[in-house]
Amino acid sequence: xxxxxxxxxxxxxxxxxxxxxxxxxxxxxxxxxxxxxxxxxxxxxxxxxxxxxxxxxxxxxxxxxxxxxxxxxxxxxx
Amino acid sequence: xxxxxxxxxxxxxxxxxxxxxxxxxxxxxxxxxxxxxxxxxxxxxxxxxxxxxxxxxxxxxxxxxxxxxxxxxxxxxxxxxxxxxxxxxxxxxxxxxxxxxxxxxxxxxxxxxxxxxxxxxxxxxxxxxxxxxxxxxxxxxxxxxxxxxxxxxxxxxxxxxxxxxxxxxxxxxxxxxxxxxxxxxxxxxxxxxxxxxxxxxxxxxxxxxxxxxxxxxxxxxxxxxxxxxxxxxxxxxxxxxxxxxxxxxxxxxxxxxxxxxxxxxxxxxxxxxxxxxxxxxxxxxxxxxxxxxxxxxxxxxxxxxxxxxxxxxxxxxxxxxxxxxxxxxxxxxxxxxxxxxxxxxxxxxxxxxxxxxxxxxxxxxxxxxxxxxxxxxxxxxxxxxxxxxxxxxxxxxxxxxxxxxxxxxxxxxxxxxxxxxxxxxxxxxxxxxxxxxxxxxxxxxxxxxxxxxxxxxxxxxxxxxxxxxxxxxxxxxxxxxxxxxxxxxxxxxxxxxxxxxxxxxxxxxxxxxxxxxxxxxxxxxxxxxxxxxxxxxxxxx
Numbered sequence: 001x002x003x004x005x006x007x008x009x010x011x012x013x014x015x016x017x018x019x020x021x022x023x024x025x026x027x028x029x030x031x032x033x034x035x036x037x038x039x040x041x042x043x044x045x046x047x048x049x050x051x052x053x054x055x056x057x058x059x060x061x062x063x064x065x066x067x068x069x070x071x072x073x074x075x076x077x078x
Numbered sequence: 079x080x081x082x083x084x085x086x087x088x089x090x091x092x093x094x095x096x097x098x099x100x101x102x103x104x105x106x107x108x109x110x111x112x113x114x115x116x117x118x119x120x121x122x123x124x125x126x127x128x129x130x131x132x133x134x135x136x137x138x139x140x141x142x143x144x145x146x147x148x149x150x151x152x153x154x155x156x157x158x159x160x161x162x163x164x165x166x167x168x169x170x171x172x173x174x175x176x177x178x179x180x181x182x183x184x185x186x187x188x189x190x191x192x193x194x195x196x197x198x199x200x201x202x203x204x205x206x207x208x209x210x211x212x213x214x215x216x217x218x219x220x221x222x223x224x225x226x227x228x229x230x231x232x233x234x235x236x237x238x239x240x241x242x243x244x245x246x247x248x249x250x251x252x253x254x255x256x257x258x259x260x261x262x263x264x265x266x267x268x269x270x271x272x273x274x275x276x277x278x279x280x281x282x283x284x285x286x287x288x289x290x291x292x293x294x295x296x297x298x299x300x301x302x303x304x305x306x307x308x309x310x311x312x313x314x315x316x317x318x319x320x321x322x323x324x325x326x327x328x329x330x331x332x333x334x335x336x337x338x339x340x341x342x343x344x345x346x347x348x349x350x351x352x353x354x355x356x357x358x359x360x361x362x363x364x365x366x367x368x369x370x371x372x373x374x375x376x377x378x379x380x381x382x383x384x385x386x387x388x389x390x391x392x393x394x395x396x397x398x399x400x401x402x403x404x405x406x407x408x409x410x411x412x413x414x415x416x417x418x419x420x421x422x423x424x425x426x427x428x429x430x431x432x433x434x435x436x437x438x439x440x441x442x443x444x445x446x447x448x449x450x451x452x453x454x455x456x457x458x459x460x461x462x463x464x465x466x467x468x469x470x471x472x473x474x475x476x477x478x479x480x481x482x483x484x485x486x487x488x489x490x491x492x493x494x495x496x497x498x499x500x501x502x503x504x505x506x507x508x509x510x511x512x513x514x515x516x517x518x519x520x521x522x523x524x525x526x527x528x529x530x531x532x533x534x535x536x537x538x539x540x541x542x543x544x545x546x547x548x549x550x551x552x553x554x555x556x557x558x559x560x561x562x563x564x565x566x567x568x569x570x571x572x573x574x575x576x577x578x579x580x581x582x583x584x585x586x587x588x589x590x591x592x593x594x595x596x597x598x599x600x601x602x603x604x605x606x607x608x609x610x611x612x613x614x615x616x617x618x619x
Contacts, residue, residue, distance in 0.1 A: 010165065017158055018316055026296045026305035031289050033364070034296075034305040037149040040157040041360055047161040047352035054168055055345045061177040064341045 006058050013050055017043060081418075082230035084427025089246045091440070092262050096250020099258030108457075110362060111255035111471045112184055114447040118337045122264050124347045127334050128354050129263035129435075130269070130442040131163065131325060138221050138410045138433070140359055144366030144408030146385065148304030154318040160352035162322035166512075168348045170326045171335040173519050175344070178336040186332045186515065187454040191612055194526035195606045197458070202530060203514070204454040206537050207329050209276035211443050212485060212508040214328075217504075218440025218490040219244050219482075221410075228414035229430040240489050243434070247441045248482040250447075252475050256337060259441045266435030272356065273432025274361035276425070277417065281365055284420025288364075291371040304367050310386045317583035324508035327515060330446035362413065369412045375419045375509065381407050392554025438555055440485075447481055448474040503540060510536045510588035513596045521600075522615050528600030532592045539588045543577055552576075 022036050029038040102109050118126065144151040174189065183189050187207070191200040222243025223236040236243075250258045282288050287549035297302045303309050325331050338344065372378045384407035412431065417426045443549050452474040456462065462470045513532055546561075550572040553559040558571035558578055571578040579587050605611065 013161060014319070017153070017161065017319060018312065019153075020312060022307075023312070024308045026302055028289075028292050028296065028305070032292055033291070034149050034306055034367075036153055036305070037360070037363065040153045041356055043153075043157045044160040044352045044356040047157070047164070048349055050161070051164050051168065051348045051352065053609075054165075055349060059345070060172055063172060067176045067179045068340060071246050 002057055006054065009050060009053065013043075013046060019043075055062075080423040081427035081430050082226065082234060082443055084424065084431045085226065085229055088431035088434060089242065092265070093246055093249050095262050095265060096252075096254035096258035099250075099254030099261050103255065103257060108452070108462075108467055108470050108474075109182075109184065110257075111474065112445070112453070113337050114255070114257040114260055116179065116337055117339050118260055118343070119339060120343045120346055121419065122260055123338050123343045124350060125267040126260040126263035127167075127331070127347055128266035128351060130334055131329055132267070138224065138413065141362040141366035141369075141413040142409030142411075144363040145369050145381070145412045146369055146407065147310070148306070149363060150310045150315070152359055152363040153307070154310075154315060155321070156355050158319040159322040160327070160355040162319065164348035164351040166323065166326035167331075167335065167351070170515055170519060171332070172341060172344050174332055174335050174515070175338055175341060180361075184333070184336065185450050185453045186329055187450065190514065190518060190526075190529060191458075191585055193606070193610065194524070194529055195610055196526035196529075199526045199530045199533075200454065200567040203511075203533050204450055205483040206507075206533050207511070208447055208450065209537075210504050210511075210540070211329065212481075212488070214504045215440045215443045215447075215481070215485040216489045218247070218438060218443070219486050222434065222438060223489065224411050225414060226435050227435075228411045228418070229426070231418070237490055238295060240486055243415070243438060244482050247438055247444060248478060251441050251445050252478050255471075255474075256333075256445060259445050260334075260337065261437075262441060266438065267354075269432045269435040271357055273429055273435075277413070277421075277429055277432075278361045280429075281368070281420045285368065285371070288368060291368050295367070295371055301592070304370055304578050311581060313581035314578075314583060317586050320509050320583075320585045320589050322509075323589060324505045325513040326514065327508040327512040328443075328446075329450055330442040332515070333446050333449055334442065355564065365416060366409060366412055369409070372416070377415050377416055378412065381409060381412070382618060389555050393556070397551030400552065401417065404552070428443070442476055444481055444485075445595050448460050448477040451477050458520050461553070503544065506543070506583070506585040507536055507540045507590055509585050510592040511556045512589065513593040517596050518598070519614070523600055523605060524596060524602045525600040525605055527603040528596040528598075531595040531599040535592055535595050536588065539584070539591070543584050546570075546577055547572070584599055 002031055019036070019039055025035050026034045029035055061068070107115075109115055121513055138157065140151055143155075161322045174183075174186070177183055177189055181192065183192070187200045190203055191197060219240045223238075223240030226234045226239030226242060227236045230239075250262055254261070268557070296305050307315065334536065335344075369378055370382065384403045388403040388407060392403065395403075414430070417429050421429060452461075452470050456473050457470055461473065511533065514529050517528065550559065550561060552574050553572060555574045558568070558573040560568050560571045562570040567580075568578070569580055577584050
């Protein structure tokens with residue numbers, strides 16, 4: 001169920017990218033940002049939230065366990 | 079000249095970072111040089127992976143495209159990338175990282191060879207990837223030439239600017255390998271994140287605020303469309319969502335995915351990626367659109383005039399005349415002209431360094447090609463066995479020099495704008511190669527013959543688009559020149575910016591046919607051994 005909802009959320013955001021409802025509207029939000037640009041700025045924020053959802057609810061823990069054995073490794077980082 | 083000097087200081091810092099990384103390397107092993115020993119931490123991994131994807135297209139190309147086409151640029155290229163790229167890194171990048179960690183893979187072709195039990199087919203994939211990657215490298219050198227020339231007010235000619243950038247990139251890649259490249263990319267990403275915010279403030283103040291500019295753009299019929307998408311077809315807009323699929327098929331991105339120390343480092347990368355895109359692209363696009371209200375900069379006025387002439391008289395002109403006007407109307411240097419006009423000299427220099435940071439992102443592509451050549455060809459065909467690992471690293475370094483020099487000479491002769499080259503060849507081609515990695519990781523039934531069919535299709539399709547566009551010159555802006563139609567339906571047309579197939583950009587049929595061929599040919603051909611399939615798709619409790 002959770003997986004289906006996540007797939008649905010991804011598909012919905014992809015569809016929302018095609019915002020034909022603002023296609024011909026030059027209305028400036030706050031008097032400065034054209035609505036078409038503002039919408040897609042908000043879309044970027046929504047994409048970030050979606051990624052947060054994916055990381056939280058669909059993270060491939062099995063890969064992490066198989067490779068790292070479930071424990072953090074030591075060693076120096078670059 | 080002061081801004082150019084600031085940029086030269088910046089270039090010296092970048093070279094020093096490369097040399098410093100060279101000193102930090104813990105040996106001469108291939109994994110250390112090509113993958114920084116798979117040891118990148120969260121901060122460096124996020125910023126360098128993002129920086130690797132931000133080439134000249136991000137700042138010069140985006141503002142230039144927005145200058146000509148309006149706000150649509152952000153929706154076309156940035157917001158779709160902000161969704162598709164982190165999604166593919168999440169789904170594919172993490173799996174590639176896990177395979178690399180378990181089995182020691184360094185390049186995508188090594189994964190393909192192992193997954194599909196093939197050898198020479200892997201070499202074919204390498205060759206197609208390499209040919210498609212070179213234009214991306216050329217973009218960086220062209221961007222460097224354009225930037226240095228513009229920042230110095232023409233004192234540094236294009237050919238010299240490109241040569242300086244090529245030499246600097248070559249130096250830190252040569253010495254620092256992946257560690258140097260990642261550190262430089264991190265430094266550069268920080269610079270151009272800061273750059274966007276400062277540029278908006280300085281140029282906005284110089285123009286007396288943006289509110290008046292937006293109002294006058296919106297009220298004039300000749301410019302009001304720049305604030306909407308009314309001149310862009312929804313099919314064209316939709317087509318662009320296929321382009322970001324290229325990111326995860328780019329070898330330099332996949333190779334970068336192998337450098338993370340731990341898998342957890344992907345988490346912040348995918349979450350912050352769309353926000354980084356927002357921070358960098360929105361100022362560039364906005365400023366590119368606002369440049370249409372600038373009337374007191376002769377170079378910008380000349381561009382506006384060239385565009386007007388192209389629109390009103392282009393249909394009656396010879397193709398060569400149209401190309402010349404397109405070149406003159408191109409906005410690739412628009413953001414630099416705005417800085418020259420509105421920023422104080424010292425600040426223009428610092429901001430110019432920020433732009434240089436973006437255009438120099440070709441370093442990862444150069445390193446990736448070097449990695450691929452030494453691993454997929456030199457080592458695979460016995461070079462490492464005969465000459466040793468140290469010779470392999472030296473071969474990689476020599477390859478870096480040869481490649482950079484070749485790319486530089488091509489950049490001097492390339493006539494098209496930065497943006498067009500990137501989109502038409504490299505991005506579309508790699509997007510159409512994305513079904514390979516998806517099939518390798520997620521479909522047990524995929525085979526090497528399916529992979530070969532997809533790869534050959536991509537090579538043929540890219541060639542066909544290039545030949546078509548050379549054969550049929552671009553028409554003037556406006557309705558496309560229909561080349562082939564059936565029953566009143568436009569099937570194939572030449573547009574002012576490229577090619578249209580049934581109203582879509584070529585990338586759409588390229589990706590769909592590539593995926594179909596992978597599926598259909600795999601269904602008809604023998605699968606890899608059960609042991610190999612089990613290795614990639616183990617039964618989990």
